[in-house]
Amino acid sequence: MKDFLPICREDMEKRGWSQCDFVYITGDAYVDHSSFGHAIISRILELNGYKVGIISQPDWKNKESISVLGEPRLGFLVAAGNMDSMVNHYTVSKKRRSFDAYTPGGVIGKRPDYATIVYCNLIRQTYKKTPIIIGGIEASLRRLAHYDYWSNKVKRSILLDSGADLISYGMGEHSIVEIADALNAGIDVKDITFIRGTVYKAKSLEHLYDEYIMLPSYDEICNDKKTYAESFYKQYCNTDPFVAKHLVEKYKDKEYVIQNPPSYPLTQQEFDDVYSMDYMNAWHPSYDALGGVPAFAEIKFSLTSNRGCFGGCSFCALTFHQGRIVQARSHESLVEEAKKMTQEPDFKGYIYDVGGPTANFRRPSCDKQLTKGVCTNKQCLFPKPCANLKVDHSDYVELLRKLRKVANVKKVFVRSGIRFDYVMADKDDTFMEELCRYHISGQLRVAPEHISDNVLRLMGKPENSVYEAFLKKYSAINGRLGKEQYAIPYLMSSHPGSTLEDAIALAEYIRDLGYMPEQVQDFYPTPSTISTCMYYTGLDPRDLKPVYVTTNPHEKAMQRALIQFRNPENYDLVKEALLKAGRQDLIGFDKHCLIPPRKLSQGFSHRKKDGVKTENKREDNFKKNRNTVKTSGNSGKMGKNNPKSTSHCKTNSKTNRKN
Numbered sequence: 001m002k003d004f005l006p007i008c009r010e011d012m013e014k015r016g017w018s019q020c021d022f023v024y025i026t027g028d029a030y031v032d033h034s035s036f037g038h039a040i041i042s043r044i045l046e047l048n049g050y051k052v053g054i055i056s057q058p059d060w061k062n063k064e065s066i067s068v069l070g071e072p073r074l075g076f077l078v079a080a081g082n083m084d085s086m087v088n089h090y091t092v093s094k095k096r097r098s099f100d101a102y103t104p105g106g107v108i109g110k111r112p113d114y115a116t117i118v119y120c121n122l123i124r125q126t127y128k129k130t131p132i133i134i135g136g137i138e139a140s141l142r143r144l145a146h147y148d149y150w151s152n153k154v155k156r157s158i159l160l161d162s163g164a165d166l167i168s169y170g171m172g173e174h175s176i177v178e179i180a181d182a183l184n185a186g187i188d189v190k191d192i193t194f195i196r197g198t199v200y201k202a203k204s205l206e207h208l209y210d211e212y213i214m215l216p217s218y219d220e221i222c223n224d225k226k227t228y229a230e231s232f233y234k235q236y237c238n239t240d241p242f243v244a245k246h247l248v249e250k251y252k253d254k255e256y257v258i259q260n261p262p263s264y265p266l267t268q269q270e271f272d273d274v275y276s277m278d279y280m281n282a283w284h285p286s287y288d289a290l291g292g293v294p295a296f297a298e299i300k301f302s303l304t305s306n307r308g309c310f311g312g313c314s315f316c317a318l319t320f321h322q323g324r325i326v327q328a329r330s331h332e333s334l335v336e337e338a339k340k341m342t343q344e345p346d347f348k349g350y351i352y353d354v355g356g357p358t359a360n361f362r363r364p365s366c367d368k369q370l371t372k373g374v375c376t377n378k379q380c381l382f383p384k385p386c387a388n389l390k391v392d393h394s395d396y397v398e399l400l401r402k403l404r405k406v407a408n409v410k411k412v413f414v415r416s417g418i419r420f421d422y423v424m425a426d427k428d429d430t431f432m433e434e435l436c437r438y439h440i441s442g443q444l445r446v447a448p449e450h451i452s453d454n455v456l457r458l459m460g461k462p463e464n465s466v467y468e469a470f471l472k473k474y475s476a477i478n479g480r481l482g483k484e485q486y487a488i489p490y491l492m493s494s495h496p497g498s499t500l501e502d503a504i505a506l507a508e509y510i511r512d513l514g515y516m517p518e519q520v521q522d523f524y525p526t527p528s529t530i531s532t533c534m535y536y537t538g539l540d541p542r543d544l545k546p547v548y549v550t551t552n553p554h555e556k557a558m559q560r561a562l563i564q565f566r567n568p569e570n571y572d573l574v575k576e577a578l579l580k581a582g583r584q585d586l587i588g589f590d591k592h593c594l595i596p597p598r599k600l601s602q603g604f605s606h607r608k609k610d611g612v613k614t615e616n617k618r619e620d621n622f623k624k625n626r627n628t629v630k631t632s633g634n635s636g637k638m639g640k641n642n643p644k645s646t647s648h649c650k651t652n653s654k655t656n657r658k659n
Helices: 009-014 037-047 085-089 115-126 136-141 158-162 173-184 218-223 225-236 268-275 285-290 331-342 394-404 420-424 430-438 453-459 464-481 500-513 530-537 553-563 568-580
Strands: 022-026 052-056 075-079 132-134 146-148 153-155 166-168 198-202 212-214 246-252 255-259 302-304 353-355 443-449 486-491
Touching (some): 022 037, 037 052, 037 075, 037 136, 037 173, 075 115, 075 136, 115 132, 115 136, 136 158, 146 530, 218 246, 225 530, 268 331, 302 331, 331 394, 420 443, 430 464, 443 453, 464 486
Parallel strands (some): 022 075
Antiparallel strands (some): 146 153, 198 255
């Protein structure tokens, strides 16, 4: 029968169950939709004949809360949710957030810090021997020793601190079924050492017959930052399923954490099957009285068309989680899902998004990846597009055309972001023309991130000249179409490599565009990104060259204030920054100046265009770990008024992109 999975004994009894095979504990509200990891994993287990119950946001102060469904026959599955629990709870300045989009009513505090660890420890208080398998973004990105920004120290593998038996890392559709089948066959969880996409503990290495890489020990990386950087980069280069080797991390005598190679990508049929399961496509009805789950608002009418990303941004953890090989659903699967959407009573005719980590990626970057994997020593788009890169938007264009023709669909938006350097590598402008004509409404969001080429190099992003060329093309195409539409850039402050001079250059760029971003967020050092490694070590792990890193809260505040130099509240910080950098030329009343010589009661706004709008003030926490500055303004056509801003929410399964 099609129904929500059991959340209490009464639900189990209705199904005639005396015991679950697996109990899934999640830090998110229970939403039975394919954008939520707990829904995918539980439904795929159900499809394979296993009985799964859900415990959502248990009270971690009460051990009875994890016993409401009894002891599972095969094991507990534990995940913090669609976000790392620390990113969910804290801003980059380590202040407590006031809104949780993954909790009914947006209420904060329904999950603990380091939720995966706390939930597992809670289980162990009652069930000493029951297998525990952890997964999701939090466990995946903390699977080996890692720098933890919130404690400012190198933490052990989450496998050790949680007391769990096994990690299913990355996208777990393959590994979770193999784990379930092994447990069901009577194999002890301690002997499940052979499944791709898993991490396990061992007391020796005698069982490792395949080639493996011995990483520096935990003590070594704690005691030397260069060693940490070297270890991290070995991990980073071993994320491809076709070429990756086993990774071994030693903690003490007879204690090893071993990472098996990643799972192979899903075939298109497997990917389609994941999205065709019997989801209820709704939050659990017990949340109705609280107004439901905010994160579900827009994803309900969004389509996930792909997974994986070969973009290679340094601040993005997708390489560690989804991998670089792009997988795409078939047109038929996506059209069928769109048709089902139109039958929902609250569907208004708008599909909010058709995309993934990067909307305009619909195939692997080159054909070799499907048999030999991605290159370990170079990126596909950075610093220049690879000669073997297959640049082709025709499949995506065809998909969008089919979706536009679905009955009762008024508009199909593309909001998950496009790679403008991939667009510029395409000699055919068909995609850009149709994007501008049909799939945006006044604003296109793109991610140049910065304008300093030195900072962009460390970010793994193209030179600023590529973005400027894109803006010209975008403006020209909109001109031909007779449309007045704008490019809205994501920008980032205080990324490793960004000096005060770089921040001032970014402020001058914003000055010339004539807008002020309302929300500013510094670079957020989340687990398992190249940028976080830079932040902690002061070294670029790719070449071990020193990198300037601002960790001083006051300097970070100055860099952030420079982006919002028009805000009178930032006057003192901006002036201090300009004086410190010797840029007194930017203090005055001339049009090129950022601030006047003294505070003015109304601020300094001679460059601000009438009608410029700023972003929605509501805190979208699940967008925060993207580590970008949300901006609104005129960057497509200068001197025009910016239309009203729109907002869009995406789940963290896309990634933890801005980590």
